Amino acid sequence: MANIIVAGCGHGGLVAxxxxxxxxxxxxxxxxxxxxxxxxxxxxxxxxxTFTYADLPIAPYFKRGRNDITFFPAAADADxxxxxxxxxxxxxxDRKELIEYLIELTENAGAEVIFEKEITAPILLGNRVVGIExxxxxxxxxxxxxxxxxSSPIRSKxxxxxxxxxxxxxxxxxxxxxAYFNRTDAPEPRYPYQLYLQKDGTIGFxxxxxxxxxxxxxxxxxxxxxxxxxxxxxxDLQEKNPQMGTDMIYGGCRSVIPVCQPxxxxxxxxxxxxxxxxxxxxxxxxxxxxxxxKAGKMLADCVLKDTDGFFDAESLWDYQRRFFKEIxxxxxxxxxxxxxxxxxxxxxxxxxxxxKIINSNELKDIMTNTANTIFSTKGIAAIRDKIKMAGNxxxxxxxxxxxxxxxxxxxxxxxxxxxxxxxxxxxxxxxRYNDFFENIKKPx
Ligand SMILES: Cc1cc2nc3c(=O)[nH]c(=O)nc-3n(C[C@H](O)[C@H](O)[C@H](O)COP(=O)(O)OP(=O)(O)OC[C@H]3O[C@@H](n4cnc5c(N)ncnc54)[C@H](O)[C@@H]3O)c2cc1C
Numbered sequence: 001m002a003n004i005i006v007a008g009c010g011h012g013g014l015v016a017x018x019x020x021x022x023x024x025x026x027x028x029x030x031x032x033x034x035x036x037x038x039x040x041x042x043x044x045x046x047x048x049x050t051f052t053y054a055d056l057p058i059a060p061y062f063k064r065g066r067n068d069i070t071f072f073p074a075a076a077d078a079d080x081x082x083x084x085x086x087x088x089x090x091x092x093x094d095r096k097e098l099i100e101y102l103i104e105l106t107e108n109a110g111a112e113v114i115f116e117k118e119i120t121a122p123i124l125l126g127n128r129v130v131g132i133e134x135x136x137x138x139x140x141x142x143x144x145x146x147x148x149x150x151s152s153p154i155r156s157k158x159x160x161x162x163x164x165x166x167x168x169x170x171x172x173x174x175x176x177x178x179a180y181f182n183r184t185d186a187p188e189p190r191y192p193y194q195l196y197l198q199k200d201g202t203i204g205f206x207x208x209x210x211x212x213x214x215x216x217x218x219x220x221x222x223x224x225x226x227x228x229x230x231x232x233x234x235x236d237l238q239e240k241n242p243q244m245g246t247d248m249i250y251g252g253c254r255s256v257i258p259v260c261q262p263x264x265x266x267x268x269x270x271x272x273x274x275x276x277x278x279x280x281x282x283x284x285x286x287x288x289x290x291x292x293x294k295a296g297k298m299l300a301d302c303v304l305k306d307t308d309g310f311f312d313a314e315s316l317w318d319y320q321r322r323f324f325k326e327i328x329x330x331x332x333x334x335x336x337x338x339x340x341x342x343x344x345x346x347x348x349x350x351x352x353x354x355x356k357i358i359n360s361n362e363l364k365d366i367m368t369n370t371a372n373t374i375f376s377t378k379g380i381a382a383i384r385d386k387i388k389m390a391g392n393x394x395x396x397x398x399x400x401x402x403x404x405x406x407x408x409x410x411x412x413x414x415x416x417x418x419x420x421x422x423x424x425x426x427x428x429x430x431x432r433y434n435d436f437f438e439n440i441k442k443p444x
Contacts, residue, residue, distance in 0.1 A: 001025050002309050005141035006111075007119050007132055007154055009038050011289055012274035013147020014102045015054050015296025016303070018109040023304055027111035028141075030134065032118040039099035041251045042178045043216075045090040046289035054297040058091075059101050065092030070191035071363060074198040075350035082191065083364040098289075122154045122271070127162070128312075129154075129271035143303065143311040144271050147292075150256050152277040155263075163265045163430045164273060170444040171342045172260035172279070174204055174220040174286065177230050179252040181215045181238075182245035189243055196240075201344035202442075208237045208244065215244040220257070220286075222342070257286035261335035261437050262328045264430035267316040272299055280327070283335040284366050291327055298322045317421040329414050333371045335437065336406050340399050342442040348395055357386045357396065380404055406440050 004020055006013040006029040013029065021027040031038060045065040051058045070082040103113055123131040123138060131140035132154065146154045150173065158165050192210045199205075204221035219225070219233050238244045258279040266273050274280070274295050281288035302319035303311065344352075352358050365371050373379050383404050390396040413436055418425045 002142040002311065003140075004028070004143045004145065004303075005030065005132055005139060006145045006147055008032070008146070008148035008152070008277075009099060009103065009113070010147025010149055010275040010277065010292060011099070011102065012280070012292035012296035012299070013145050014099075014106050015056070015293050016145055016147075016274065016300045017106045017111045018056065018102075019054075019297065019300030020303060021106070021109040021111035023300075025303075027106075028139075029106060029111060029113040030117040030119055030132065030139070031113060031115050033115065035103070035113075035115045036096075036100070038103075039095040039097075040178070040255060041096065041253055042180075043092050043094050044289065045092045045287070046293075048089045048091065050091075050290045050293045054293045056105060056293075059093075059097075061097070062091040062093050065090040069193045069195050069363075069367065071353075072194055072196045072198065073350045073353040074346050075354065078350045078353035080191065080194075081353065081358070081360045081363060083360045083367060119148060120153055121157045124159070128269040129158070142270065142309060145299065146271065146273045146277050147275050148277055150258050150276040150279070152273070154271075155273055155277050158268070158271075162268045162271075163427050164263060164268060164271075166263065166434055169260070169441060171222055171339075171441060172258065174222060174257050174259055175224045176255050176257050176286075177219045177225070177253070178255070179217050179234070179248050180250040181217060182247040182249055183210065183212070183214050184243055184245045186242035189241065194241070196237075197349050198346065200346050201341035201349065206233055206237060208241050210241065210243045214249055215241065217244065257281065258288070259283045259286050259335075259338060261332045261433075262323070264433040265426070266320045266323065267313050269312040272316055272319060274299060280323075280331070283331060283338045291331070294327060295319075295323055298326070313423070314421045317426075321417075321419070324417060329417075330371070332410065332414075333375045333407075334366060336410060336440070337366060337371060337374065337403070339406070339437075339440055339442075340403065343399050343402075345395075348393070348399075351390075351393055351396055355389055355391070355393075355396075357389050357400075375407060380407060402440075409436060 002025050004025050004027045006017045009031040017027045017029055070080050072080045117134050119132045120135055121133040122129050129144050146152050155165050189210050195207045197205050207218045209216040217237050258276055258281045260279050260283055262280050263278040266278050275292035276288055280291040299319045306315040365373050383400055387397050387400045418429055
């Protein structure tokens with residue numbers, strides 16, 4: 001049986017830890033925070049099939065989430081768009097409770113979770129990751145599963161020749177601020193779940209959800225906003241939403257959310273990246289719990305097939321291949337669509353709504369992470385129709401034409417994804433993948 005290190009209490013890492021410990025491996029999880037202080041102070045949604053896919057029991061207190069989001073452009077004469085209720089239903093859960101529940105499942109499976117241990121770097125022997133450093137302490141293992149989140153000190157210190165780490169660009173992440181305020185006596189709003197696209201695409205967005213007993217404010221920016229900007233935006237949300245009181249009752253935390261394509265290379269000899277560490281989120285909205293869970297199951301299945309215990313890139317390739325086929329390429333499609341945001345000024349966002357170039361069914365597709373209707377021959381024809389709808393707005397026409405070109409180029413990259421492990425072929429493909437996304441993005 002192998003010694004497996006899980007770095008950080010990321011969701012995917014814990015799912016893999018459960019499965020691998022259940023199968024008899026010796027699994028140790030190292031987490032920098034104390035028990036009880038892990039996870040965001042907020043409630044988030046994840047898909048119904050998340051736990052069933054990972055074959056894990058659903059906690060009885062998980063509640064169903066709402067999903068009827070209304071998008072608000074800035075111009076008063078451009079109608080807001082409410083997306084129809086999702087076919088894919090979701091649970092909504094307090095993040096601290098969710099992570100504690102997963103930690104309990106991990107411990108019950110026989111893995112050890114060691115708190116207040118901050119990982120500082122990977123240990124390498126040639127090409128192979130052989131362990132982790134916790135300051136002066138060195139821990140060795142047969143496989144390191146990196147679930148340390150978006151700023152992982154392991155991934156970010158891997159040598160370039162492994163092809164895993166890539167620089168994080170300005171539009172690859174959003175800086176978030178999330179806080180819950182008391183609910184005033186103001187009547188229920190017409191749209192309880194509001195997403196504001198009221199600034200230039202280079203800035204970001206905000207939301208306001210009116211719940212029965214509280215209101216939920218989220219501010220996301222492509223840069224790290226200072227406290228004054230956060231306060232100003234909160235006041236603006238309060239003005240627009242009389243249901244939002246001024247007493248903060250939960251949260252008030254800042255964080256970073258990846259909103260880009262997944263890493264092109266997830267694995268090396270003795271190493272696998274998972275969850276936010278590998279940018280496994282839905283790029284248009286930064287939801288990553290479901291992806292992390294599913295990737296955790298895929299990784300565990302792959303590791304369990306390696307009965308020789310090599311855990312080298314060749315035996316871990318099946319994890320990467322399955323992830324891209326089931327999830328990763330879909331995430332890439334959304335990353336391509338999200339890529340238009342920084343190219344849009346506020347007026348162009350308004351025009352997209354005013355001219356009805358974007359409709360509620362398409363928004364639903366994007367929010368439910370399918371975008372299938374857009375990434376098809378029919379979808380490309382539909383974008384061509386939209387180019388006509390843009391009339392003489394040349395900026396919108398150019399942006400829509402770019403999407404058609406990007407989709408075409410990406411189809412070729414997707415088709416060239418190596419079906420078998422060959423180090424040279426894979427490194428070549430990863431370079432092509434990274435170059436594609438580098439070339440389409442708006443310069444920082
Ligand atoms: C405001 C906000 C809203 C979101 N809304 C949603 C949503 O509605 N639905 C959804 O699915 N997702 C949502 N997400 C995204 C979601 O939080 C992540 O995608 C998800 O948590 C997967 O990330 P992870 O588990 O891999 O990493 P993380 O959740 O970041 O966990 C990483 C863990 O590693 C630990 N760690 C980090 N560094 C070290 C170190 N050096 N040593 C030891 N331990 C370390 C951290 O303490 C943490 O426990 C949201 C995120 C934010 C910030």
